[in-house]
Amino acid sequence: MEISINRLEHKYMEGTPFERRALHDINLDIPDGTFLALIGHTGSGKSTLIQHLNGLLKPSAGSIKMGSTELKAGGKKQDLKSLRKKAGIVFQYPEHQLFEETVEKDIMFGPRNFGVSEETAKRTAAKVIEMVGLPESVLSKSPFDLSGGQMRRVAIAGVLAMNPEVLILDEPTAGLDPAGRVEIMELFYSLHERNNLTTILVTHSMEDASRYADEIAVMHKGELYLHGKPTDIFSEREALQKAGLDVPETVQFLQKWNEKSGLNLALSKFTVEELAKQVSQSLKKRGN
């Protein structure tokens, strides 16, 4: 689903002496099926921005359009509800929100809350548990008897059960070990690819942004500072450094390699292993 953010502004505690502007004049169009990485230093406004996409915060000015729903400043409750249904949000440590006695009940909670029948919600639970790579036998277990990684998958299944048209991921790999991080990121990437699901990833990992994103949006002091393809964003090292960020090491390596070799290898969507493969292939082509 296409997303269009127009002149969005957000002030916390608006109209009080403690008023604080967290977003200023954000304009951002995200085409349907895009994987967008939202990066920026702590306090730059990333969470505030994504909470508007899920109807958790209302704009102080401007608007957000998601498909046919538009939420404007002073918008109706109905529009907030409609956005909430369209956008599934995976918060940091989503497993902390599990609370039912069984995995199945936990996954069914969202759909049941939105009026889906028990039978359909059960079928959905069986479908989404498979989508997150867990066996159906897990459905009858208590979520609290599962490993941390499995619990996180169950929480993600609960978000998928709402059949979101946009997936918003707020640092979804926080607290996982390196292997767990790769597994969860690969899961999101395959969900995005298989379903052409518009995905917004809030991350502090420049490596993840370079590996998975079609587009990168950089927030700085409540403003949209840079937005473009990873290759273009990573060619702005000085600007990134001004915003307290840097080009990931793998990309720096490749930029140097391209400069020295005169070859033009792709700057995004690679792991270190793929990077080594690309370099060795290009060496072979040159007869080295």
Ligand SMILES: Nc1ncnc2c1ncn2[C@@H]1O[C@H](COP(=O)(O)OP(=O)(O)OP(=O)(O)O)[C@@H](O)[C@H]1O
């Ligand atoms: N509930 C709130 N009340 C008042 N100010 C807030 C509130 N939440 C965030 N802010 C302020 O709004 C600004 C943007 O915060 P936000 O949490 O959106 O940044 P962020 O980029 O997501 O940061 P982080 O990477 O640390 O999660 C910050 O100055 C922050 O202090």
